[in-house]
Amino acid sequence: MKVRTCWSALEIKAEQLVAQLRAETGQSLKLLESLSSSKQRVDQMYHEYHSQATAMTSATGMSGVQNHRQFMLQLQSLRERVDNDIGKTRRYLSVLEQRTVEAETERLKMQSLMDNDKLAVQNYENRREQRSMDELGVMQFNRARAA
Template sequence: MKPRSCWSVLAKKAKDEEEVAQTAAARARNKVLELQQSRQRMSDLLDDYKQRALAAQSQLQTMAQATNSRQFLLQLQSLVDRVDADLKVALRELEQAKAMLLQATHQRMKMETMQEKDLEAVQKWERQRDQKEMDSLGLTLYNLKA
């Protein structure tokens, strides 16, 4: 009796799926980090321009300059809001990728366990067969001596 090859194939397939899930989780993590960094840069830029706008208010500005400044701040704020929305989506995707990775790891461990159990069953069967052969040989030897 030989170990079944199906378990090794299934274990390899599960391992491959786990690697794919790990790659997807890493990509999602990187995307979240990039968006967080982008959010921080946008926030810093927005704060900087707000301070500049406050400083400019103390000086005389034309109506066009004030309008342009306000318009720029509104556009910058809309970019920050867009990055926030993208970040929420990326965080959701990261959670899904983590769940898929957990499921793939569980499946891989299950297949490896099944492969080990099959190997143990084969080894047990071989030990029993060997023991039967030894018993049979011992009995034959005893009968020949008698």
Template sequence: MKPRAAWPILAKKAKEKCEEAQAEVVKSRERVTHLEQSRERMEMLYLDYVHRSKEAEKKLHSMAETLNYRGFMQQVKALVLRVDADLAKANQDLDGKKLMLLAAEKKRIQMETLMEQDLKQVRAFHQKREQREMDAAGVMLYNLKS
């Protein structure tokens, strides 16, 4: 009896799926991090323009300048909201990728366990056969002596 050739192949494929899922999780995490950094930069830009706007209000300025500041701040705020939406979507995507990774890990462990069980059965079969042969040889030797 030989170990089945399918189990190592299936275990290898399951391991490859795990590696792919892990790469996807890393990629999703990087996207989330990038979006968080973008949001931080935009928030800092918004706060900077709020500060500049307040400084400009203290000085003489035209109505056009005030409108420009406010228009720009509205655009930045809209971008922050857009990044928030993208960030929420990226976090959902990351959660989905993590679930896929868990499923792939579960499958990999299952395949490795099945492969190990198959090897254990093969070893047990060979041990039993060897024991039977040793017993038969012992009986034959005993019969030859008698």
């Protein structure tokens, strides 16, 4: 009786899935960090232009004020898009965490099945060896009695 190779193959497959999910999690964390720094830059630009808007005088003219307001609206729109992207990335990270936990559980299950199979094979071999030893002992006993 041999140890079945299917359990080790399934365990390897589960390990690969766990590694892939962890790599995706790392990439998503980098993306989240990048988005957060982008949000900080956009917020900083918005606050700078907002303070400039309050300091604007009537000397800049109507078109200058409109251009300034239009730019601030674009910054607000950009900030909302970055916020949406941050939210999507966080939701994706939580899904990845859940999938990683499930994959790790599956990997542990495959490892457990493989270990159980190895133990069953070892027990079978031990019983077979013990049976063989018992048969030899009985044969020697019978020879000794016959002689």
